[in-house]
Amino acid sequence: MTFKQGFYEFKQLMSLMKPHRKWYFTGLVGNSLTNASITILLSFVVHYLLNFAVNGDVQELYRAVYLVSGTFLALSLISPLCSYMYKRCVKLAIADVRMKLFGHMIKLSYEKAEKHHSGNLVSRMTNDVQTLEQAYTIHIRSIILETSLFLGSLVILMVLDWRFGIMAVVLGLASAWINAHFAKKMRHMSEELQGRMSRFTERLSDLLSGLQMVKLFGLRTKVGGLCNNASEDIKRISIRQGRHMGLQDMCNFVIEFITLGGVLVAGLILVAQKQMELGVLGQIVQLQTGISTVFLELGAAVSLLQNSLAGLARIREILSESKEEEQFPAAKQKGSQAVDSDHTIEQVPAALELRDVTFGYQPDRPTLRRLNLVVPEGQVTAIVGPSGGGKSTVMKLLLGFYPPDEGVLRIRGRMAEEFRLDEVRDLMAYVPQEATLFHGTVADNIRFGSPDATDDEIKAAAKTAYASGFIAELPEGYDTIVGERGANLSGGQRQRIAIARALLKNAPILLLDEATSALDAESEYEVQQGLNELMKDRTTLVIAHRLSTIERADTICVLADGELKEQGTHEQLLAEGGHYAELYELQFRKHFEEQTA
Numbered sequence: 001m002t003f004k005q006g007f008y009e010f011k012q013l014m015s016l017m018k019p020h021r022k023w024y025f026t027g028l029v030g031n032s033l034t035n036a037s038i039t040i041l042l043s044f045v046v047h048y049l050l051n052f053a054v055n056g057d058v059q060e061l062y063r064a065v066y067l068v069s070g071t072f073l074a075l076s077l078i079s080p081l082c083s084y085m086y087k088r089c090v091k092l093a094i095a096d097v098r099m100k101l102f103g104h105m106i107k108l109s110y111e112k113a114e115k116h117h118s119g120n121l122v123s124r125m126t127n128d129v130q131t132l133e134q135a136y137t138i139h140i141r142s143i144i145l146e147t148s149l150f151l152g153s154l155v156i157l158m159v160l161d162w163r164f165g166i167m168a169v170v171l172g173l174a175s176a177w178i179n180a181h182f183a184k185k186m187r188h189m190s191e192e193l194q195g196r197m198s199r200f201t202e203r204l205s206d207l208l209s210g211l212q213m214v215k216l217f218g219l220r221t222k223v224g225g226l227c228n229n230a231s232e233d234i235k236r237i238s239i240r241q242g243r244h245m246g247l248q249d250m251c252n253f254v255i256e257f258i259t260l261g262g263v264l265v266a267g268l269i270l271v272a273q274k275q276m277e278l279g280v281l282g283q284i285v286q287l288q289t290g291i292s293t294v295f296l297e298l299g300a301a302v303s304l305l306q307n308s309l310a311g312l313a314r315i316r317e318i319l320s321e322s323k324e325e326e327q328f329p330a331a332k333q334k335g336s337q338a339v340d341s342d343h344t345i346e347q348v349p350a351a352l353e354l355r356d357v358t359f360g361y362q363p364d365r366p367t368l369r370r371l372n373l374v375v376p377e378g379q380v381t382a383i384v385g386p387s388g389g390g391k392s393t394v395m396k397l398l399l400g401f402y403p404p405d406e407g408v409l410r411i412r413g414r415m416a417e418e419f420r421l422d423e424v425r426d427l428m429a430y431v432p433q434e435a436t437l438f439h440g441t442v443a444d445n446i447r448f449g450s451p452d453a454t455d456d457e458i459k460a461a462a463k464t465a466y467a468s469g470f471i472a473e474l475p476e477g478y479d480t481i482v483g484e485r486g487a488n489l490s491g492g493q494r495q496r497i498a499i500a501r502a503l504l505k506n507a508p509i510l511l512l513d514e515a516t517s518a519l520d521a522e523s524e525y526e527v528q529q530g531l532n533e534l535m536k537d538r539t540t541l542v543i544a545h546r547l548s549t550i551e552r553a554d555t556i557c558v559l560a561d562g563e564l565k566e567q568g569t570h571e572q573l574l575a576e577g578g579h580y581a582e583l584y585e586l587q588f589r590k591h592f593e594e595q596t597a
């Protein structure tokens, strides 16, 4: 790390402290200077006491007593006050950083957020923010304290005997050179360590979120092994770091030992030749001992600061990731307008429309290819097709999670990018395959659909969604805690809560990633009843996994390999005898076999 880079990173570190900088530095410098002054004043106490011992001069004793009293006063008053002042600023700044990071994370564009493992993001919020706090509270304080102690001691040494002052400067330069060398290596290890900590959190969160599967499939050793490996990596790097710091300490000790030995020998010779008072030598030894620990402490602080700077780099990496735009994302490639101008405005514009939409998660690997899809207002349009055909991707584009690479998206006849994202999301209610519930009560989870809903409205929505029956049987009814991600409820119950939430939102367009196939017959029936209520009088785009649920849809679109293969009503598509008829035949036969088994 060059000096320029170090300075730049330090500036970055300070920029996060900006609103509290004045009081932070007042407290920090006050605390450091008080503590440094105490050490220097104590060297005078040694000086006076030794003079008193040699000359028997009581004035020297009085001076020592005054100094000790002053030191005690400073220790018990100024130092704690300053300490409180800067520590308070650190707590405030760290809370700001945490909120800023959190605010940024939840606004990350879906595309960026998907690239990070949730455990990795958690680790940045916890481990990295913690290393940042240590920088402000411990390492920077240490650097200021030790530097002021060094400078103060150097001035006194120069006044007492300039030769010892020069010696301290030489010692300082040697120590700085050695510690800079160690700090460079320490930075590499710190970056590696933070990365491994992040990986450990990822593995742990995978293990905990999939605990059921881990137990069922006997994966404790395998998945637990991944956690162990990550933990072993942390152990290995931490031990390497410890060894490195031990070596650094040893080098600093050697310098300290040689210097102190040199000071003692040279000083005693001067005392023997009556060129120096014993009190002066005592003070020089005291100051020199302080200077030696300065370099030990300074070396450790600069090394440990590398941990914090590595953490800061990881925090800044997230803060520099692009946030979701306020406007609905436009197609990445120009030429979309040309396609749009070809379009003849219909009398009643479609609720949703995709024109020549091409999209790929990776460049040159299109998931959707020149797709044309129209969802007429007030009708039910179903998308069916093989797994991986691009059905959910269509919904992600309509919800503005990704911009199409090419083509045009229209919502109620207007170009999608003319809308703000929140406007589009207000127009649509999305019920995903897996209902997302948050830790809280049943009522809280339904209320997410409309934060101002009254208790009666919540109950009415639950009733329409066929959820009121099971909610009444829960121990605390609507006040029952659903557990982490709704773990205290069954899959069908979770889905009915999600349906009640969508009902409460009362959006005119419904996007439904239907997943009744994983439910037992009774739950499936009840969820289906809830969905039917939800679809009433609404424009619906539904991804159907069970064809029996969409036989009465106004239009069925068959999507495979990102292309629209067929389109029509159930009867038309059966009569065509194409992909749909094949899929239907397959599901019908499977169902028949299940029934007769």
Ligand SMILES: Nc1ncnc2c1ncn2[C@@H]1O[C@H](COP(=O)(O)OP(=O)(O)OP(=O)(O)O)[C@@H](O)[C@H]1O
Pocket: 114, 361, 362, 367, 386, 387, 388, 389, 390, 391, 392, 393, 394
């Ligand atoms: N975030 C992503 N990054 C990269 N590829 C993705 C991502 N999400 C989906 N894909 C890929 O895009 C393709 C279409 O996925 P999509 O989820 O749209 O299919 P689907 O038709 O909804 O499938 P299913 O019926 O199984 O839910 C698949 O090949 C999938 O692997």
